[in-house]
Amino acid sequence: MARTPVPTHWFNVNAAIPELYEPYVDPETNDPVTDQALEELFAPELVAQEVNRADTWLPIPEEVLRRLSTWRPTPLLRARGLEAALDTRCRILYKYEGASPIGSHKANSGVAQAYFTKRSGRDRVYAETGAGQWGSAISLGSAFNGLGCSVFMVGSSFDSKPSRRILMETFGSTVERSPTEHTDAGRSERARTPDSTGGLGLAIAEAVEATKADPAASYALGSAFGFVCLHQTIIGQELKDQLVDAGVEADVLISCIGGGSSFGGVIFPFLTDPPGRRPELIAAESNAVPKVTRGEFTYDHGDSSGLTPLIKMYTLGHKFAPPSIHSGGLRYHGLAPQVSKLINLGMGRAEAYAQLEIFDAATLFARTEGIVPAPEAAHGIAAACHYATKHRDEERTVVFCLTGHGFFDLPAYQTYLTGNMEDSDTPDDLIEKSLSGLSRVSGTRPTSLASGRDTAFAGWQRRHAGARTSPPRRGDRDSPAARAGATSPLGRVSRADGDRAASAADSTVTDLTGAQVVTERTLGGCAPDTTVIVVQPGAVLTPSARSELRRRGIAVRNNER
Numbered sequence: 213m214a215r216t217p218v219p220t221h222w223f224n225v226n227a228a229i230p231e232l233y234e235p236y237v238d239p240e241t242n243d244p245v246t247d248q249a250l251e252e253l254f255a256p257e258l259v260a261q262e263v264n265r266a267d268t269w270l271p272i273p274e275e276v277l278r279r280l281s282t283w284r285p286t287p288l289l290r291a292r293g294l295e296a297a298l299d300t301r302c303r304i305l306y307k308y309e310g311a312s313p314i315g316s317h318k319a320n321s322g323v324a325q326a327y328f329t330k331r332s333g334r335d336r337v338y339a340e341t342g343a344g345q346w347g348s349a350i351s352l353g354s355a356f357n358g359l360g361c362s363v364f365m366v367g368s369s370f371d372s373k374p375s376r377r378i379l380m381e382t383f384g385s386t387v388e389r390s391p392t393e394h395t396d397a398g399r400s401e402r403a404r405t406p407d408s409t410g411g412l413g414l415a416i417a418e419a420v421e422a423t424k425a426d427p428a429a430s431y432a433l434g435s436a437f438g439f440v441c442l443h444q445t446i447i448g449q450e451l452k453d454q455l456v457d458a459g460v461e462a463d464v465l466i467s468c469i470g471g472g473s474s475f476g477g478v479i480f481p482f483l484t485d486p487p488g489r490r491p492e493l494i495a496a497e498s499n500a501v502p503k504v505t506r507g508e509f510t511y512d513h514g515d516s517s518g519l520t521p522l523i524k525m526y527t528l529g530h531k532f533a534p535p536s537i538h539s540g541g542l543r544y545h546g547l548a549p550q551v552s553k554l555i556n557l558g559m560g561r562a563e564a565y566a567q568l569e570i571f572d573a574a575t576l577f578a579r580t581e582g583i584v585p586a587p588e589a590a591h592g593i594a595a596a597c598h599y600a601t602k603h604r605d606e607e608r609t610v611v612f613c614l615t616g617h618g619f620f621d622l623p624a625y626q627t628y629l630t631g632n633m634e635d636s637d638t639p640d641d642l643i644e645k646s647l648s649g650l651s652r653v654s655g656t657r658p659t660s661l662a663s664g665r666d667t668a669f670a671g672w673q674r675r676h677a678g679a680r681t682s683p684p685r686r687g688d689r690d691s692p693a694a695r696a697g698a699t700s701p702l703g704r705v706s707r708a709d710g711d712r713a714a715s716a717a718d719s720t721v722t723d724l725t726g727a728q729v730v731t732e733r734t735l736g737g738c739a740p741d742t743t744v745i746v747v748q749p750g751a752v753l754t755p756s757a758r759s760e761l762r763r764r765g766i767a768v769r770n771n772e773r
């Protein structure tokens with residue numbers, strides 16, 4: 213493939229498609245926030261990018277372009293091994309953002325934010341980080357630009373993920389375990405809970421407070437805001453060129469969504485294609501943090517302390533405390549406003565995936581393509597596998613963004629491979645509680661701009677109700693399949709468990725030990741009353757096969773030992 217040049221401009225969707233723009237709102241006045249208020253936190257040039265609705269193309273400064281060019285353009289690769297394993301006629305391509313120095317797309321904005329912050333005359337950034345990915349990106353950018361960088365790292369990650377902290381320190385950053393003694397937010401949390409392990413909302417609150425107290429500093433933000441999505445549009449532009457070079461057109465574009473910056477960056481440049489030629493757009497979210505498939509499209513704060521302006525977006529409520537999952541980068545209650553709006557308008561849709569399904573997809577991808585994906589990125593792989601399986605007899609082109617590699621996530625793989633990973637569930641009770649809290653905030657919701665739930669939302673939900681991947685139903689928990697599935701990904705059921713499942717009086721066992729990869733189609737060949745399948749040691753299940761097993765209540769065991 214010819215080497216695609218790195219794009220020289222960012223694509224500003226606010227100018228290209230003005231109906232996607234919704235201003236941030238000051239909760240006290242109900243008026244759009246002023247640029248000055250945003251400049252308290254961010255460099256003026258970043259604020260100018262955030263509110264620009266006039267220029268579709270914003271030039272990337274020479275210095276930023278030079279840095280980006282050390283790893284860009286990132287490759288667009290064809291997943292032939294995965295295609296063969298899924299037994300599909302679809303062509304599956306992926307854009308590999310794990311090629312950046314820190315292993316994910318977040319570097320694209322880290323480098324740009326550090327540059328504009330330094331150029332505005334400020335000499336320090338404060339940032340929060342959950343699992344450490346954004347902290348790594350802004351540390352990289354700060355190193356490039358001679359900028360001081362202080363990262364508030366969520367206490368539990370600080371304790372359990374030393375590698376990311378060491379990476380940030382290697383780039384010269386100071387990493388603090390949040391809650392700290394340096395801020396009111398941190399001190400009051402420590403007074404309340406002396407052994408607190410923190411949380412993302414608290415780490416944001418600390419970073420914002422530290423920024424406000426330091427006139428020479430800026431706050432750096434890893435996703436969700438418009439300027440972050442803008443910096444990520446370099447991905448989609450390269451992708452467009454690479455597809456032209458390869459002589460193919462995408463039928464569907466897929467990326468996972470945390471705050472939505474990678475998804476926005478991938479798909480925004482395609483939105484101006486003529487409607488008939490525009491690909492389908494799928495945002496893959498975690499079923500544990502289902503902001504689109506279960507949340508509301510309304511005004512809410514971007515952080516759990518309510519410090520940010522109100523943002524019109526899909527949200528689970530800013531007090532929503534996501535369950536612990538191995539995809540830290542997707543544990544965010546909201547979604548970039550432009551991405552939210554386009555989904556609300558029916559231009560794209562979301563699908564939710566459970567943890568075991570995405571690790572099935574990740575493992576299949578590692579074995580067929582050789583790249584170990586970040587668990588977040590594996591949501592995109594699972595969605596691509598589903599699509600390519602559903603349309604297996606059609607020559608469609610499926611393109612997904614592999615947002616990062618999983619070298620820092622190997623302990624999670626270990627948990628999966630040893631059969632100790634729990635599946636994720638949709639926390640209906642938490643969501644209900646959190647959303648009801650949101651409507652109590654409605655006193656501060658800007659009545660002039662929003663009338664609560666969008667009327668278009670209900671219609672959208674009806675249209676897309678079938679698109680949601682159904683979360684595991686509560687009743688499923690006790691079925692042999694759910695038990696086996698929850699404790700034995702890849703069919704590595706312990707002998708005792710397997711025997712118990714197989715010896716159940718009414719079990720019909722189907723031998724699939726001839727298959728290295730078990731697909732939905734393989735299962736189609738099983739007797740309809742099958743209750744147990746036996747697979748070879750280390751066999752891989754495809755995500756669609758996993759769904760099918762769950763639907764049919766079939767248990768898995770292997771013939772190991």
Ligand SMILES: *Cc1c(COP(=O)(O)O)cnc(C)c1O
Binds near residue numbers: 318436471
């Ligand atoms: C942060 C992160 C995500 C989530 O990205 P958003 O742009 O916030 O949606 C996805 N994948 C990886 C590898 C990440 O680090």
